[in-house]
Amino acid sequence: MSDPPPISGRQPRAVRTALAVLExxxxxxxxxxxxxxxxxxxxxxxxxxxxxxxxxxxxxxxRLPDLRGFALGRRAARLAPVGVPRLPTAARGVVDHLRxxxxxxxxxxxxxxxxxxxxxxxxxxxxxxxxxxxxxPQASALxxxxxxxxxxxxxxxxxxxxxxxxxxxxxxRLSRLLDEVTEQGLASQTGELxxxxxxxxxxxxxxxxxxxxxxxxxxxxxxxxADPDPELVALLxxxxxxxxxxxx
Amino acid sequence: MATLRDRSPVHGxxxxxxxxxxxxxxxxxxxxxxAAMAATPVIVAGLAGPWTVWSFVAAAVIALLVAASIGxxxxxxxxxGGLYPLTAQGLGxxxxxxxxxxxxxxxxxxxxxxxxxxxxxLPPLLGAGPAQTRWGATAAAVLCGLxxxxxxxxxxxPAARVVLLVEAIAVGxxxxxxxxxxxxGPLPGPGAGPQPAIGAAGLVAGVVPAxxxxxxxxxxxxxxxxxxxxxxxxxxxxxxxxxVTGVLYVFAAAVQTSGFAAVPGGLGGQVQPVQVLATTRxxxxxxxxxxxxxxxxxxxxxxxxxxxxxRVLFSLARDGAVPGVLGRTHRRFRTPHVAxxxxxxxxxxxxxxxxxxxxxxxxxxxxxxxxATVGFLVTYLxxxxxxxxxxxxxxxxxxxxxxxxxLAVPALFAALVAFVVAAPLSGLVLxxxxxxxxxxxxxxxxxxxxxALGVYDETVASDVWHRVx
Numbered sequence: 116m117s118d119p120p121p122i123s124g125r126q127p128r129a130v131r132t133a134l135a136v137l138e139x140x141x142x143x144x145x146x147x148x149x150x151x152x153x154x155x156x157x158x159x160x161x162x163x164x165x166x167x168x169x170x171x172x173x174x175x176x177x178r179l180p181d182l183r184g185f186a187l188g189r190r191a192a193r194l195a196p197v198g199v200p201r202l203p204t205a206a207r208g209v210v211d212h213l214r215x216x217x218x219x220x221x222x223x224x225x226x227x228x229x230x231x232x233x234x235x236x237x238x239x240x241x242x243x244x245x246x247x248x249x250x251x252p253q254a255s256a257l258x259x260x261x262x263x264x265x266x267x268x269x270x271x272x273x274x275x276x277x278x279x280x281x282x283x284x285x286x287x288r289l290s291r292l293l294d295e296v297t298e299q300g301l302a303s304q305t306g307e308l309x310x311x312x313x314x315x316x317x318x319x320x321x322x323x324x325x326x327x328x329x330x331x332x333x334x335x336x337x338x339x340x341a342d343p344d345p346e347l348v349a350l351l352x353x354x355x356x357x358x359x360x361x362x363x
Numbered sequence: 364m365a366t367l368r369d370r371s372p373v374h375g376x377x378x379x380x381x382x383x384x385x386x387x388x389x390x391x392x393x394x395x396x397x398a399a400m401a402a403t404p405v406i407v408a409g410l411a412g413p414w415t416v417w418s419f420v421a422a423a424v425i426a427l428l429v430a431a432s433i434g435x436x437x438x439x440x441x442x443x444g445g446l447y448p449l450t451a452q453g454l455g456x457x458x459x460x461x462x463x464x465x466x467x468x469x470x471x472x473x474x475x476x477x478x479x480x481x482x483x484x485l486p487p488l489l490g491a492g493p494a495q496t497r498w499g500a501t502a503a504a505v506l507c508g509l510x511x512x513x514x515x516x517x518x519x520x521p522a523a524r525v526v527l528l529v530e531a532i533a534v535g536x537x538x539x540x541x542x543x544x545x546x547x548g549p550l551p552g553p554g555a556g557p558q559p560a561i562g563a564a565g566l567v568a569g570v571v572p573a574x575x576x577x578x579x580x581x582x583x584x585x586x587x588x589x590x591x592x593x594x595x596x597x598x599x600x601x602x603x604x605x606x607v608t609g610v611l612y613v614f615a616a617a618v619q620t621s622g623f624a625a626v627p628g629g630l631g632g633q634v635q636p637v638q639v640l641a642t643t644r645x646x647x648x649x650x651x652x653x654x655x656x657x658x659x660x661x662x663x664x665x666x667x668x669x670x671x672x673x674r675v676l677f678s679l680a681r682d683g684a685v686p687g688v689l690g691r692t693h694r695r696f697r698t699p700h701v702a703x704x705x706x707x708x709x710x711x712x713x714x715x716x717x718x719x720x721x722x723x724x725x726x727x728x729x730x731x732x733x734x735a736t737v738g739f740l741v742t743y744l745x746x747x748x749x750x751x752x753x754x755x756x757x758x759x760x761x762x763x764x765x766x767x768x769x770l771a772v773p774a775l776f777a778a779l780v781a782f783v784v785a786a787p788l789s790g791l792v793l794x795x796x797x798x799x800x801x802x803x804x805x806x807x808x809x810x811x812x813x814x815a816l817g818v819y820d821e822t823v824a825s826d827v828w829h830r831v832x
Contacts, residue, residue, distance in 0.1 A: 145827065150758040164759045168438045172595035177822040180367065182439055182452070183757040187828040266825065267379040267591060 129166070132158065136166050137191070140176060145186035152185075174270075190270065193229055200225065202234050206361040210235050210331070213354045217347065220334040224248075224257045225362065226327055229271050231261055240334060243308045247278070251308075253289055254282050256316035259302035260330040263293040264318075281306040301348065302330075306337040313340025315348065317355035321363025328362045331355040367824040372681060373443050373588050375692030376674075376699070377519055378820070381590045385520070386583050386597065388527035390604040392667040393473075393582035397533040397660035398480055399608075400541065400615035401637050401653060403576040408620065408631035411569025415630065418569030419616045423609030425570070425778070426577040428771035429743045430605040432750040433581055434598035435764055439757075441587030441594065442819035444678025445470075445671055446742045449584070451817025453749025453756070459816045460804030461797040462745040463679050469738025470672035471706065473579055475713035476731035477668060478507050480661035482714065483724040484654045501719040507662065508711025515669045516703040518696045519589050522670055526663045533660035536652055538611070543649075544640050545618045552625035571781045575732065576612055578739040580604040582667050585674040588820040669707045676702040681818045684804070733782070737789045740779045741797065747771040 139152050153163035167185065170176040177188040202223070214221045220240025224233045231249055236242050243255070252258025253272050262268040268289070275284045283289050296302045305313035312334055319329035333351055371378065408415045433449065442448035445466050451459030482503045514522050583600040587593045622640045623630040630636055641649035677699035680690030693700040717727050751768045754760040783790030807813035 148758055160759070161761050161763075164761065168594070172438065172592065174592065174594075177826050178439055179827075180821040181757075186822075189826055189828055192828050269591065 132156075132162065133166050133170060136163065136170065137175065137187075140185050140187060146179060146184035148183045148185070189229070200227075200234075203361055206358055207235065209354055209357050209361065213331070213350070214239075216350060217333065218335075219347075222257070222332045222334065223329060223358075224332070225329040226261050226264075229261070229265070231255075231258055231330075233257075234329075237334075242332075242334060247308070251276070251278065254278055254304060254307045256302040256304045256314035257330040257332050259293060259296050259304070260316050260318050260327065262289075263296035263302065264327040268293055278308050279306055279310045281310070283307065301352070303340055303343070305341045311337055313337040315340055315343055315351060317348075317351045319355045319358045319362055322359050323363060326363070329358060331358060367827065368821060369824050371588070371820050371823050372818045373678065373820050375697065376443060376588050376677075377697035378588055379591045379593070380520060381523055381586060381596075383596045383600065385523035385527060386586055386590050386600045387603060388530050389523055389586060389667045389670065390580060390583035390600045391534070391607060392526045392530040392660070392663035393579035393671065394577055394604065394608050395477060395480070395579065395660050395664035396576075396608045396611050397537040397656050398664070399576035400537050400611055401657060403572060403612065404616040404619045405630055405633055405636050406572045407569045407616065408629065410572065410631075411565040412629070412631060414563070414566040414569055415620050416613060416616045417566055418573045419576075419609070419612045421566065421570045422573035422577060423605065423613065425574060425771065425774050426580060426605040426609060427602070428767050429747060429775070430580070430598075430602040431767050432747040432764075432771060433584060433601050435750045435754060436746070437584060437587065437597040437601065438594050440819045441590070441597065442678065442817070443585055443588045443674040444682075444818065445585040445675045446581065446746045447675065448678060448817035448819045449753075450742075450745045450749045451815070453751075453753035454745060456808050456813070456816040457801040457805040458745055458749075460684060461801040462742050463675065463684065463816070464800045465738040465741040465745075465797060466675050467672065467679070467706075469578070469735050469742060470668050470675060471710050471713065472731050472735035472738065474511075474665050474668040474672055474707065474710040476728055476735055477661045477665035478504055478511070478711055479714045479718075479724055479728045479731060481507050481658050481665065482718070483728055484657040484661070487650070487654050497718065497721055500724060501715050504711060504715040504718055507665065508708060508715070511662070511665045511669050512703060512707040512711070514666055515673060515707060516693070516696065516698055516700045518698055519586070519670065522666055526666050529659045529663040533656040533663065534611070536656035537615075537660075540637070540641075540649055540653055540656075541615055541618045543646070544622060544637070547622075547640070547644055549622055549624045550626055550640065550643060552627065567777075568781075571778050571785075573612070574740075574778055575736040577605065577608060578736050579664065579668060580608060581743075582671040585671040593820075665710075669703070669710065672706045672710070673699050673702040676706055678818055679816075682816045683813055684816060733786050734789050737779070737782055737786070737793055740775055740782065741793070744772065744775040744779060747775060 135156055136152060139155055140147055143151065149164055149167055153160045171178055174188045174190040176185050179186055210221060210223050220237040222233060222237055222242050223235040224231050231252055233242065233245050233248065248255050248258060252261055253275065262271060265271060275286060277284050283292065300318050302316045303314065314332050314334045316330045316332035318327055319331055320326065321328050331351060331354060404415060407418050411418045436449040436452065447459045447463035447466055450462040482500050485503055514525060581601050583597050587597050590596050619636050620630045623633060623636065633639060637653060638650050676685065676689045679685045680687055689702045689705060691701045692698065718724065747768050751760060751764045754764050783793065804813060
């Protein structure tokens, strides 16, 4: 039961029903009940309940605390990629200010729907391949900020594959690393994407509700990331703090 | 739309951590199938005679019906409190509290029985020596209790991993032994002789001890909050456990009855059937393998039931029904360590004290298991009764759910009555304690001292999409 059986693709009606149920939950809004969905879609009640329980089991839907009503789960957010927002001029100013103060690469990424978008990569110090960053969030400092903010990081990690010999591939070690990230509000990686380079990243949180909106990263020599200068860390945190109201 | 909390009422546990293999292993370990495969068929045969195998089939069907009833809840909610929060959703706080008390007693006594079983089969492994004495057995029980306490307090994942490994070895060894015995064919003999005339009543009498072999198969329910994808994994784990242990028991019963088919008195006339089957063929090495597997299986059962016991107490504490200190969790290990430290030593004491007082381990084991079974039957009965009521309340009632309850509730009630008739003392305790507990809970609710029972891992704001963005 650990591996799902291969999909035969021979249940087109079941797939159609599942999509119709998802759409109905979006259309009716959070709190819609199984009976209402069954009536709206003219589906037999037993079929509706089975499909709903399946979608809840897969966490595309969640049951609200009264156990009658349904809403879209956070996993459903991954079905709807959103357009990358433009970076406000004031925020770009903050990033440029940090670039003028340090000799490290400075990158800004925003987090949306469980994904990482490099919104302002440093033109003078190009970061690793953006597709690689998006695919292996566990190997980058910015990705670790995102993972540490999830209730279960496994939901966003597809494969724990090594890029260099330093890449963390042990799930338990990654869990411990992410616990530290949560504690300190600061993530790092040394030589896990490129052997000689490392990265430090600070969380940018909305001042209104404290949710994670973006990450500000410094990239530089791996040895200096492993033992960072406290003044540099303070500078990074300070700039991340001033980005909060501009992006949150 | 109901208001969403910012954090789960059962926060502090390691939320969404265990994979399907860990959960299934805990669940299978909870019913200690190796021990039941070796010990139960002979008890059933004494009562059911020719109906032995059918008694196990009937008990398996009842267990599957209970698993289906539990599944109605666990596909919809994840609760660390085991079955009582499920009962609360259908029957309300009074019966839920009675179910909670029955679950605490059931798990405590089953954990104690598992420790006792490990102590019982340890001396033959170590040979004659200090472990054979009364004090040796007591010391072994205390030591096993300490190991289980430490393991369960240390974290849900290490405990689950140990259980997975140990239970796999134990079940593998037992299945191997039984396959060999089956290949050996029946023992030679003059024929079973005149069979005692046991009618269909034998089937009914045999179902009760056969059902006792299944208790503990639902322990995965109490891991709901700690399981990754709980709505998919937990119901499947409980159902798979009922099915797998059912097949194992029917297989074990069939091997043993066919082995003694030609011997006067049949299987029911034996005391240690597996040993006899092995030693008459000259397979001297089977009893030690069997004993080692039984010790491992009992220890795995002790860990699984201790985990469940601590989660039920934790949940009752978060509900405000027992002292709140039991609801604390360890910051690093993310286990309800206070509940573990309170309950597991109590279970160990329930074995160690009678052993020190000179009660023979065999007698103690049978007594503890019998009393535990009564507790479990009560919780099963309540949850089967609650399932259709819960579904009606949330507007998702189906004819299948009604049919399940209509079959399971009378069967469980009859089994409970049969048990109480066989052990009147436990019945008396039950008849006084449970209504008193339910009444107390209802009274406290009326006075406003107790909020509604049945805390579970609710959907919180961050689980819903519109709050994520």
